[in-house]
Amino acid sequence: MKESFQLQDYLTEKKQRLERALPDYLPTSGVPPLLKESMEYSLHAGGKRIRPILIFATLESFGKDPMIGMPVACAVEMIHTYSLIHDDLPAMDDDDFRRGKPTNHKQYGEATALLAGDGLLTEAFRTVCGLDQLGVESKTILKVVRELSRYAGPQGMVGGQMADLLGEGKQLQLAELQYIHQHKTADLLIFCIRAGAHLSGANKEQLELLTTFGRNIGLAFQIQDDLLDIFGEESKLGKPVGSDEASDKSTYPALLGLEETNRQLDQLIAEAKSALNQTGINVEILHALADFIVQRDR
Ligand code: GRG
Numbered sequence: 369m370k371e372s373f374q375l376q377d378y379l380t381e382k383k384q385r386l387e388r389a390l391p392d393y394l395p396t397s398g399v400p401p402l403l404k405e406s407m408e409y410s411l412h413a414g415g416k417r418i419r420p421i422l423i424f425a426t427l428e429s430f431g432k433d434p435m436i437g438m439p440v441a442c443a444v445e446m447i448h449t450y451s452l453i454h455d456d457l458p459a460m461d462d463d464d465f466r467r468g469k470p471t472n473h474k475q476y477g478e479a480t481a482l483l484a485g486d487g488l489l490t491e492a493f494r495t496v497c498g499l500d501q502l503g504v505e506s507k508t509i510l511k512v513v514r515e516l517s518r519y520a521g522p523q524g525m526v527g528g529q530m531a532d533l534l535g536e537g538k539q540l541q542l543a544e545l546q547y548i549h550q551h552k553t554a555d556l557l558i559f560c561i562r563a564g565a566h567l568s569g570a571n572k573e574q575l576e577l578l579t580t581f582g583r584n585i586g587l588a589f590q591i592q593d594d595l596l597d598i599f600g601e602e603s604k605l606g607k608p609v610g611s612d613e614a615s616d617k618s619t620y621p622a623l624l625g626l627e628e629t630n631r632q633l634d635q636l637i638a639e640a641k642s643a644l645n646q647t648g649i650n651v652e653i654l655h656a657l658a659d660f661i662v663q664r665d666r
Contacts, residue, residue, distance in 0.1 A: 554586020
């Protein structure tokens with residue numbers, strides 16, 4: 369009981385610090401007002417801010433000042449927000465609401481929403497460069513920029529989204545589903561942990577173990593999201609899990625059933641913690657975050 373209260377305090381404090389810093393990293397002039405408003409509309413709409421929190425937590429686990437990670441934390445939230453804006457467009461998921469508000473294109477129209485996403489994506493790379501003002505060495509900044517592109521771009525999140533689109537309406541195999549989850553969802557979480565590790569001067573072995581940790585919690589995060597979708601639908605529509613409609617989409621629960629999905633979730637978290645335990649860093653906060661990922665509601 370006490371532990372989860374402490375984690376809640378940690379999450380709230382870090383989310384507030386991130387949200388206070390975010391406006392400082394957006395350009396203050398030279399942006400068409402409607403574009404600026406539309407970018408800010410989605411960026412400041414809340415959300416759990418779990419990706420930035422993973423960066424802060426990794427730095428703290430190495431005994432570093434978490435606030436060194438602020439430029440990367442803001443950049444990753446810009447990229448995450450752009451991906452949500454684009455994902456909600458009629459050409460993709462065609463959603464009307466996000467984070468409790470009308471989606472960006474419902475508010476500003478499709479063309480402006482596209483550009484707001486593009487604006488956030490490009491600003492993210494300038495934002496990462498803000499690390500130089502915190503005294504971070506250029507060679508570390510380069511590593512972080514290169515990895516941001518690798519994990520968010522076509523080899524990462526964008527590639528995962530493409531695979532997801534191509535798999536729509538098909539009965540996917542577990543390996544195909546894992547590929548989609550790994551790239552669409554886990555890769556950005558892996559980036560956050562690796563960025564925190566790079567900024568902390570982690571060695572190669574620690575980076576590999578932390579990548580395993582990130583991959584496992586990333587897959588668990590997506591499975592939990594699918595479970596929350598089912599329970600959301602079930603409670604909204606009175607639809608039993610495993611009914612034709614509920615299993616229309618390829619998801620872990622649709623493919624494996626609830627019991628096996630929960631077993632796999634437990635296994636992913638156990639393997640994540642086992643990798644973390646071998647890093648020699650202070651594991652307390654990252655352990656708590658791994659548990660949070662599978663216990664959270666929305
Ligand atoms: C359009 C390039 C492109 C990528 C889209 C993020 C994404 C990839 C799609 C959104 C749909 C989805 C379910 C993605 C899986 C990742 C995920 C669970 C996103 C939601 O992230 P949260 O729960 O959202 O962290 P908040 O609102 O808390 O920030």
